[in-house]
Amino acid sequence: MIQTVSRFTAFALYQLTVLLGIVLLPVALAARRVGLQLPVATLLDKMDATQESI
Numbered sequence: 001m002i003q004t005v006s007r008f009t010a011f012a013l014y015q016l017t018v019l020l021g022i023v024l025l026p027v028a029l030a031a032r033r034v035g036l037q038l039p040v041a042t043l044l045d046k047m048d049a050t051q052e053s054i
Contacts, residue, residue, distance in 0.1 A: 010051050017047040 021040045028038045 014047045014051045017043060 021044055024038065024040060028040055031038055
């Protein structure tokens with residue numbers, strides 16, 4: 001039961017992170033134009049690794 005809740009929570013967080021990455025894509029592109037880089041890719045990689053480990 002607890003493992004199921006952990007998997008569901010990790011999956012939900014992964015999906016929210018992907019959604020956040022999609023929503024923030026225009027912001028990231030605009031920031032890159034002015035020389036800033038947002039760590040969205042790093043965040044997605046960490047969430048992907050977390051989901052795969054469960």
